Structure formats: structure tokens, C-alpha cells
Amino acid sequence: MTGTVVTFTANPSIDRTIALEGPLERGEVQRAASVTEQAAGKGVNVAKVTSAAGVESRIVLPFADDRYLTMLSEAIADRTNVTVSHPGHVRHRPRTNTTITEPDGTTTKINEPGPTLSDGDLAAAAAKLLEGSAGADWVVLSGSLPPGAPEDWYVTLTRAAKAAGHKVAIDTSDAALDAVLAALPGVPFDLIKPNSDELAQLTGGDAAAFEASAKAGDLDAIVAATRTLAERGIANVLVTLGGAGAVLVNAAGAWYSTAPDVEVKSTVGAGDSSVAGFIIAEVNGEAPGACLASAVAYGSGAAGLPGTTLPRPEDAHPEQARVTKLA
Numbered sequence: 001m002t003g004t005v006v007t008f009t010a011n012p013s014i015d016r017t018i019a020l021e022g023p024l025e026r027g028e029v030q031r032a033a034s035v036t037e038q039a040a041g042k043g044v045n046v047a048k049v050t051s052a053a054g055v056e057s058r059i060v061l062p063f064a065d066d067r068y069l070t071m072l073s074e075a076i077a078d079r080t081n082v083t084v085s086h087p088g089h090v091r092h093r094p095r096t097n098t099t100i101t102e103p104d105g106t107t108t109k110i111n112e113p114g115p116t117l118s119d120g121d122l123a124a125a126a127a128k129l130l131e132g133s134a135g136a137d138w139v140v141l142s143g144s145l146p147p148g149a150p151e152d153w154y155v156t157l158t159r160a161a162k163a164a165g166h167k168v169a170i171d172t173s174d175a176a177l178d179a180v181l182a183a184l185p186g187v188p189f190d191l192i193k194p195n196s197d198e199l200a201q202l203t204g205g206d207a208a209a210f211e212a213s214a215k216a217g218d219l220d221a222i223v224a225a226t227r228t229l230a231e232r233g234i235a236n237v238l239v240t241l242g243g244a245g246a247v248l249v250n251a252a253g254a255w256y257s258t259a260p261d262v263e264v265k266s267t268v269g270a271g272d273s274s275v276a277g278f279i280i281a282e283v284n285g286e287a288p289g290a291c292l293a294s295a296v297a298y299g300s301g302a303a304g305l306p307g308t309t310l311p312r313p314e315d316a317h318p319e320q321a322r323v324t325k326l327a
Contacts, residue, residue: 003283004056004136006166008129009043010153011114011146012061013097014068017268017307023102036307039072040097042142042171045269045310048075049276049298051082052312055283060132061086062117062125062146068094085132087124092117101307105264117148130160138190138279140169142272145176152179158187167191171275173198185233192229193238193275193295199225214244222247223254223326236288238295240274242267245321246299248292253325255289257296260320262304269310274299277316293321 014037021033044059051057059072064086076082095112102108117125133139139161141154150156154176158168169191170180180189181202196214200207203225210222222239226249229237239247245258277298281291297318301311 002285003138003279004058005047005050005138005140005279005283006058006060006129006133006136007043007047007140007142008060008062008157009041009143010062010125010141010149011144012039012041012044012068012094013111013114014038014071014094015040015097015099015268015308017099017101017266019101019307021103023104024100024106024108034307037071038075038308039068040308041094042272043140044072045272046140046142046276046279047082048310049273050280051076051079052310053276053280054081055280057082058132058136059084060125060129062128063090063092063094063115063121064088065092065094085128087121087128090117090121090124092121099266099268099308101266101268105266105303107267109268111144114144114146117146122149122153126157126160129157130164133161133164133166136166137283138169139166140171140275140279142171142275144172144174151175152183155179155183155187158183158189162188169193169275169279171271173201177201184229187233189234191236191238191275191278192234193240193271193278195240195242195271196222199239203228211241211244214241219247219256219326223249223256227254236278236291238274238278238292240271240295240299246274246292246296248288248295250288252288255292256324256326257289257292258322259296260300260317262300264303265306266308267303268308270299270302273302273311277318281318289323289325290318293318293323296321
């Protein structure tokens with residue numbers, strides 16, 4: 001496997017997953033079947049998946065916390081191709097995100113806002129990201145922004161990364177995603193991965209209509225909306241549609257892929273795994289359709305695993321994803 005990927009998790013978290021023995025009952029007392037905690041965050045998740053697939057991966061964090069770093073080091077102790085860096089003098093307690101999973105795969109998430117970063121903290125984090133990205137193929141900017149960060153922080157970081165010659169992937173939402181849209185076409189992003197809700201946010205469409213049409217096999221509206229983003233300057237727009245598969249649009253065309261059949265156990269990390277799957281194939285020189293199949297396979301692989309477990313290559317089956325090039 002070739003290539004180097006750097007991930008930046010702007011708002012890292014300790015993910016606490018509570019697995020229930022039955023459906024969630026609001027207002028009632030329930031016992032958990034199991035509880036797990038792990039050092040996480042969207043960029044960290046991406047790096048865990050890419051490193052497991054043999055891609056050199058570098059995790060950059062905006063601040064340090066001893067407990068978080070210990071948990072993360074233990075999670076990646078079996079890998080020699082992943083490193084962790086951070087501005088050590090910037091100390092904050094990361095947020096705790098709580099996920100409640102039900103036996104049928106239904107997932108409820110409660111995310112804390114995270115620590116407030118000062119202007120000095122933000123500058124130190126940006127400098128550490130550029131330092132850690134030297135020689136990398138991809139820089140992945142993932143997740144929500146912490147309090148204190150400007151809404152266009154990812155745009156600013158993208159400009160610096162592009163100037164240094166890196167491809168940039170963005171996976172975010174809300175105001176940070178609006179800032180990405182506002183920066184077009186002046187800032188050339190290489191990959192964004194909206195889901196149906198985020199595609200609607202970016203294009204003024206209807207998320208429910210997108211999902212309904214995808215389940216019915218009618219992709220026209222989704223492709224048309226996705227193409228508007230590609231035409232505005234995003235090299236690859238990967239729209240994930242859950243169990244209905246995914247759509248990829250770039251300058252060479254549009255592709256749709258079905259998702260492999262899996263028993264959904266948890267959707268935690270599925271979107272991050274899709275980003276990782278795309279990049280794993282791209283750094284290996286695969287064509288767009290194969291990159292899409294890999295994205296779908298890794299996303300589905302994550303959905304078929306319990307709790308916060310992330311897919312390894314043996315959990316992803318791109319050969320089961322049926323890819324069609326669309327007119």
C-alpha cells in the first residue's frame with residue numbers, strides 16, 4: 001500500500017458507548033448490557049481505518065490530554081504505521097460523546113461541545129498540522145469545530161494545506177460546512193462527503209426526498225444536486241446514502257454503488273470509514289468507480305460491527321458493491 005494520510009480532528013472526544021439489551025425507553029430506568037470508552041473523533045477514526053489497511057497515517061490533535069493520549073496509544077499499540085502529534089503546551093480536557101445503541105442497530109448520540117480554544121491555541125494547532133503534513137498525499141479535516149474556532153477554520157487550513165501541495169478532504173456539518181460552500185470556487189477542495197441531510201444543506205434540496213428517491217432507485221435529483229457542487233470546484237463529491245449506497249460525482253462523470261448487505265449493529269464511524277475507504281483506494285491508484293466501491297464497503301463494514309468498532313480490510317468487501325456509471 002502506498003501513500004500517506006494526515007488526519008486532523010479539530011474537536012477530539014472520548015466516545016462512551018452504552019449498549020442496551022432492549023429498545024431505549026425514555027423516562028425509564030434501564031440496565032446496560034455493556035459500556036465501552038475509547039479515544040475518538042472523526043479524524044482519529046479515519047486514521048485508525050487507513051492505518052489498518054496499511055496506509056501510513058498521522059493523527060494530528062489540536063491539544064493534549066494525558067488520559068486521552070493514553071487511551072489512544074493503547075488503541076493503536078499494534079501498529080507501526082501510525083503516529084500521533086499535538087502542540088504539547090496546549091492542554092485541554094476533551095469532550096465526552098455518549099452513544100446509546102439498541103439491539104436493532106438504532107443509535108442515539110449525545111455530543112458535548114468540547115473545550116474553548118483561544119486564538120493562541122488555534123494558531124498552535126494550525127502550525128502543528130502543517131508541520132505534521134510534510135510529504136503527505138492527503139490531509140483530512142474532520143468533525144465539528146470546537147468553541148472558539150471561527151466557522152471558516154477548515155477553509156483557512158485548506159488554503160494552507162493546498163499551498164503545501166496536499167489533497168484535502170472535508171467531512172463536517174452545520175456552519176463549518178456552510179463556510180466550505182461559501183469559499184467556492186476560490187478554494188479547491190479535493191473531497192467532501194455529505195450525507196443526504198448535508199447534501200440538502202449545501203444545495204437547498206430536501207433530505208427526505210433524496211433518501212426516498214434513492215431507496216426507489218431514482219438517483220436523478222441526487223446526481224443533479226451533487227453535480228452542482230462538483231461544478232463549483234470540488235474535485236470529488238461523495239454522497240453517502242446509508243443502506244441505499246452512495247453516489248460519487250467528479251469531472252470524469254458520476255457513479256452509483258449499492259451497499260453490501262449487512263446486519264446493522266451500529267452506525268458509529270460509518271461515515272468516517274467511508275472517507276477512509278475512498279482514500280485507501282485513491283492512494284493505491286484506483287479508478288473513481290473502485291474508490292466509490294471501497295468507500296461503500298468500508299462504511300457498510302463499520303455498520304456491521306458493534307459499538308465503536310471500526311472496520312479492518314477483512315471487514316470490507318468492495319467486490320460486493322455493484323457500481324454503475326451514470327449518464
